[in-house]
Amino acid sequence: MKEKIERFLKKKKKEINRIAELYPEEKSLLIDYEELERYDRGLAEELIRNPDEVISVFEDVLSGMNIPTIVENPRLHVRFHNLPKEKGYSLMIREITSDYIGKLMAVEGVVNRVSDILPKVSVARFYCNKCGEAHDEPQPTRFLREPLFCRNCKRRDFRFVPDESEWTDVQRLQIQEPLELLEGGEEAHQIEIWAEDDLTGRATAGDKITETGIMRLLPPRKKGSVYYKFHEANFIEG
Ligand SMILES: [Zn+2]
Numbered sequence: 001m002k003e004k005i006e007r008f009l010k011k012k013k014k015e016i017n018r019i020a021e022l023y024p025e026e027k028s029l030l031i032d033y034e035e036l037e038r039y040d041r042g043l044a045e046e047l048i049r050n051p052d053e054v055i056s057v058f059e060d061v062l063s064g065m066n067i068p069t070i071v072e073n074p075r076l077h078v079r080f081h082n083l084p085k086e087k088g089y090s091l092m093i094r095e096i097t098s099d100y101i102g103k104l105m106a107v108e109g110v111v112n113r114v115s116d117i118l119p120k121v122s123v124a125r126f127y128c129n130k131c132g133e134a135h136d137e138p139q140p141t142r143f144l145r146e147p148l149f150c151r152n153c154k155r156r157d158f159r160f161v162p163d164e165s166e167w168t169d170v171q172r173l174q175i176q177e178p179l180e181l182l183e184g185g186e187e188a189h190q191i192e193i194w195a196e197d198d199l200t201g202r203a204t205a206g207d208k209i210t211e212t213g214i215m216r217l218l219p220p221r222k223k224g225s226v227y228y229k230f231h232e233a234n235f236i237e238g
Helices: 002-009 011-020 033-039 041-049 051-063
Strands: 028-032 077-081 104-114 119-127 134-138 159-160 165-177 191-195 210-218 226-237
Touching: 002 041, 011 028, 028 033, 033 041, 033 077, 033 159, 041 104, 077 191, 077 210, 077 226, 104 191, 119 210, 191 210
Parallel strands: 028 077, 191 226
Antiparallel strands: 104 165, 104 210, 119 134, 119 159, 119 165, 165 191, 210 226
């Protein structure tokens, strides 16, 4: 898979160089799903089924291309749009069932609520309380995750140091089904979207957006079996 992605991204040199020039105002490479599908159908299907892995390989390959930016180790994103409706990759909010957990899909909706933009830890710096070893732990989810054990002394006793951690912006949006897609008297379904980094601050209430994202579940606070679902945005367009 890695070689296929390397070959695909080599053809995007021009766009990648443009992002490098504009970084950090621009930090995302946008890829048309149908273009990826024409390049390699299997890879495109794998992106739908297994987006966490495929997107992380895309981003690793992109980081490994040594793009000259004004900062060292720029944090670049690879984002996808134009997921085809006829294949069932673009859905109504009500169609997003638990069968789609962890899958990539597009939804369309009207923004009806927008939160403040809040800081979120993206790479957390921990120090081992026993030996002082520093650990940088990527934080892909909403929960702060400690290292499993200290790589130096093998114990597990850490302190989190916010000042030395990397942060990103997050924002929650709620979208609901556009009224023109509803049959008379039907209630509009809603879903919450989590947007990060350069996707925050893009949409305001009343905007009609198409979002590409991954469905996630959030466990209940107390013991219970009903999970809360939300969509983690990969791309938002208005
Ligand atoms: Zn230690």
